[in-house]
Amino acid sequence: MTSEDRLAPIRERIDAIDAELLRLISERADCAREVAKIKEAAGQTTHYYRPEREAEILRRIKTQNPGPLEDEEIARLFREIMSACLALERPLSVGYLGPEGTFTQAAALKHFGHSVRTQPFGTIGDIFREVEAGSCNFGVVPVENSTEGVVSHTLDMFARSPLLIAGEVMLRIHHHLLSRATEIGAVRKVYSHQQSLAQCRGWLDRHLPAAERIAVGSNAEAAKLAARSGDCAAVAGEAAAELYELRSLAQRIEDEPGNTTRFLIIGREDAPPSGRDKTSLLLSCRNEAGGLHRLLTPFAEQDISMTRIESRPSRQGVWDYVFFVDVCGHRGDAEVSGALAQLKTAANLYKVLGSYPEAVL
Numbered sequence: 001m002t003s004e005d006r007l008a009p010i011r012e013r014i015d016a017i018d019a020e021l022l023r024l025i026s027e028r029a030d031c032a033r034e035v036a037k038i039k040e041a042a043g044q045t046t047h048y049y050r051p052e053r054e055a056e057i058l059r060r061i062k063t064q065n066p067g068p069l070e071d072e073e074i075a076r077l078f079r080e081i082m083s084a085c086l087a088l089e090r091p092l093s094v095g096y097l098g099p100e101g102t103f104t105q106a107a108a109l110k111h112f113g114h115s116v117r118t119q120p121f122g123t124i125g126d127i128f129r130e131v132e133a134g135s136c137n138f139g140v141v142p143v144e145n146s147t148e149g150v151v152s153h154t155l156d157m158f159a160r161s162p163l164l165i166a167g168e169v170m171l172r173i174h175h176h177l178l179s180r181a182t183e184i185g186a187v188r189k190v191y192s193h194q195q196s197l198a199q200c201r202g203w204l205d206r207h208l209p210a211a212e213r214i215a216v217g218s219n220a221e222a223a224k225l226a227a228r229s230g231d232c233a234a235v236a237g238e239a240a241a242e243l244y245e246l247r248s249l250a251q252r253i254e255d256e257p258g259n260t261t262r263f264l265i266i267g268r269e270d271a272p273p274s275g276r277d278k279t280s281l282l283l284s285c286r287n288e289a290g291g292l293h294r295l296l297t298p299f300a301e302q303d304i305s306m307t308r309i310e311s312r313p314s315r316q317g318v319w320d321y322v323f324f325v326d327v328c329g330h331r332g333d334a335e336v337s338g339a340l341a342q343l344k345t346a347a348n349l350y351k352v353l354g355s356y357p358e359a360v361l
């Protein structure tokens with residue numbers, strides 16, 4: 001029997017499975033239409049997107065996954081099915097830090113799937129403004145990188161904005177050296193976002209010590225610039241290579257192999273409880289011995305884990321600081337709401353930035 005003969009019956013099985021999958025996915029899409037009708041009747045026009053429900057579904061799929069596909073892979077497939085179902089109910093528009101091809105766009109698509117309308121904006125401030133004005137349903141902004149630390153501009157925007165955090169996305173960041181040149185030796189200038197240059201500092205020192213490093217607004221803009229001249233390169237992601245037709249001269253040049261960026265989903269509302277949530281807060285206390293310790297004591301007393309604390313100058317006094325704090329749990333949970341009530345009375349500044357599901361994908 002030839003290999004073609006052996007393949008034929010398996011392909012027949014695949015065709016039958018595909019027909020069944022198609023039937024089931026269409027049936028699921030019909031259910032989404034029913035859901036939309038109920039939401040419409042209830043007048044919940046702003047609640048078509050349900051982050052807590054999506055997080056629950058993805059978590060369940062991952063625990064039920066029998067293999068052989070990886071949990072992440074199967075969750076990505078379901079992510080896209082839900083994205084298409086939501087688009088049938090009501091398409092979402094999502095603003096991100098552009099231009100096209102940035103990691104922020106990749107984060108937006110990872111979180112919402114490919115059926116949303118993504119819209120690039122030039123600055124983090126523009127994204128906040130557009131979501132506040134209602135021209136985008138949600139925005140996606142970078143907040144911290146595992147190698148380079150916090151994106152301070154994003155944190156500062158929260159201090160001034162009424163927007164809330166409705167979700168988080170973790171994205172593994174792989175940087176490549178992209179150019180029209182055919183070899184690394186021909187590269188005289190390297191463009192990238194300053195964080196990316198910093199994340200690849202060691203590699204650039206070793207392989208391109210003489211090349212000039214130029215910081216620009218985004219990795220995608222760097223790729224655009226690199227596409228203009230044969231002796232330039234960009235440090236950017238895979239999406240930018242395709243978009244700007246650049247050759248990848250070296251892959252995965254980041255100094256830390258676990259390099260991950262965390263992005264936040266910002267919206268006019270945060271998310272209802274999903275069972276595994278985080279709450280982000282903006283706090284400040286009196287500038288005195290033990291002030292911060294006293295402020296955070298309610299979390300310890302209620303056994304609430306703090307996953308992050310970041311300090312930023314308050315811009316009000318020379319030595320005054322505000323703290324960005326993330327804790328496990330939803331602000332509607334009894335322990336968290338108890339701790340928050342205590343905190344509110346003790347803090348100089350107290351602002352809940354939102355409760356939202358922990359990243360699933």
Ligand SMILES: O=C(O)C(=O)C[C@]1(C(=O)O)C=C[C@@H](O)C=C1
Nearest residue numbers: 035048049050053054082085086
């Ligand atoms: O359950 C809902 O409320 C739905 O709208 C359905 C659905 C889904 O496809 O499962 C779609 C979009 C929502 O964001 C959450 C879930």
